[in-house]
Amino acid sequence: MEIECEVEREVMNRRRFLSTTGATALVLGSGAQESFAAAAPKSAKTPKAMMKLGCQSAPTTDAHLKYLARYGVKHICGYPETSEGRIASTVDELSRMRDLAEKNGIEIVCVGPPILESSYIDREKHPAIMLAKSPERDRDIEQLQMLIRNCARAGLPSIKYNMSILGVLRSGRVQGRGDASYSQWKLAEAHPKTPLTIAGHVDAEAFWERITFFLDRMIPVANEYKIRMACHPQDPGVPPEGYQGVDRVLGTVDGLKKFVAIRESEYHGLNFCQGTVSEMLADPGTEIFDVIRYFGTRKKIFNVHFRNIRGHRNDFVEVYPDEGDVDMWKAIQVYREIGYPYMLMPDHVPVAESDPQGLQSFAYCYGYIRGLIQAVSQT
Structure with missing residues (x-):
């Protein structure tokens, strides 16, 4: 018995x-x-999980919003239709985008402007800020200042941007699981098409001058209108001597620390790409967690690209989140530990011939991230 x-x-x-x-x-x-x-039982001191499943994929159309809603994505970075020749969307343009998203049960919590994208400078429509070319630079900055004001009036709390000249550097693609292919960066096998870009030689001193010039004019306006400005790291980092003549100063953790300290403000921080930051590290599987803690405890993480890599600095492959060198379950526990309240989103997903836009891969990642958020909320 x-x-x-x-x-x-x-x-x-x-x-x-x-x-x-x-x-x-x-x-x-x-x-x-x-x-x-x-996992240990949740103690009284364990912070509540506040992060949200998000996405930054474009376009912000009714059809794509319905696709996002289908997979439980309720918070996104949106891309407003902007009248020809303008950088700053009007309040009406921003409001129409917001209203369309709300009709699909989605909240827009970040805006992506048609400038300072992760694009190659030779193809950039508005290169003046990164080229330090006035008076065009001043006009573009004034437009971004207006975008901050308009976002505040439309109730959109954040803007993401890049300070990049080289765009996203990759050396090729490799076979992944099934019929998927993965993006790869091997510095030793990378050969630029031209020795220099239209920017010419940009050493660290020159790059920091351009970044500081921009922040000195943007962050005071962000402070006034309470709009978070989220900058993406440079992807990937390169050696100090540079690549195509450019020293990528935001391609190291120390560079990102310097960046957030230039203008101390609760509205100046990072579009923290966990994948890109992992690409900066010699051993991302052990080092990434303390980097998250460093920026997270200082409230400098405004958005997270929750993606994984296999490899390390100068030699890596972008993979599905469950097969890389970073323990994503441990990572999400760290985001909860620091009280991170914003979006976790896929980025740079694998593609296949039958899924050239990566929509199936994105859907897989939505489910994976959603499952992790639900799990960490219960522990």
């Missing part, structure tokens, strides 16, 4: 465990499932 009671208690314990973790285990897979099962 005593043995039967013991068996019955064990069965009940297993049922209770499976009822709370079963759905999550299906999403996370065996590795994260073991980590979740081993």
Whole structure:
């Protein structure tokens, strides 16, 4: 009789465990499932998980918004239609985008302007800020200042941007699992098409001057209108001697630390690409967590590109989130630990011939991130 009671208690314990973790285990897979099962019970001091599943994929049309809503994405970075020749969307243009998203049950919490994108300078329509070319630079900055004001009037709290000349550097693609292909960067095998860009030689001193010039004029306006300005790191970092004549000063963790300190403000921070920051590290699987803590505890993370890599600085492949060198379950626990309240989103997903735009890969990543958020909310 005593043995039967013991068996019955064990069965009940297993049922209770499976009822709370079963759905999550299906999403996370065996590795994260073991980590979740081993996690300590939530203590009174454990912060509540506040992060949200998000996305920054374009365009912000009714059809794409319905696609996002289908997979439970309720917060996004949006791209407003902007009248020809303008950088700053009007309040009406921003409001129409916001209203269209709301009709689909989605909130726009970040805006992507048609300038300072992660694009190659030779193809950039508005290169003056990064080229330090006045008076065009001054006019473009005035337009971005107006965008800050208009976002505030439309109730849109954040703007993302890049300070890049080289865009996203990659050396090729490699075969992934199934029929997917992955983007790769091998510095030793990279050969630029031209020795220099139209920017010419841009050493660290010149690059910091351009960044500081921009921040000195933008952050005071962001402070006044309470709009978070989220800058993406340079992807990937390159050696100090530069690549195509450019020293990518925002391609190291120390560079990002210097960047956020130039203008101390609660509205000056990072569009923190976890994948790009992992690409800066010699051992991302062990180092990334303290980097998240550094910027997160200082409230400098305004958005997260929650993606994974396999490899390290100067030699890596962008992979699905569950197969890289970074333990994403541990990473999301760190975001909860620091009280991160904004979006976690996919970025640079693998593609396949049958999925050239990566919509299936994005959907996979939405489910993966959503499962992690639900799991960390229960621990």
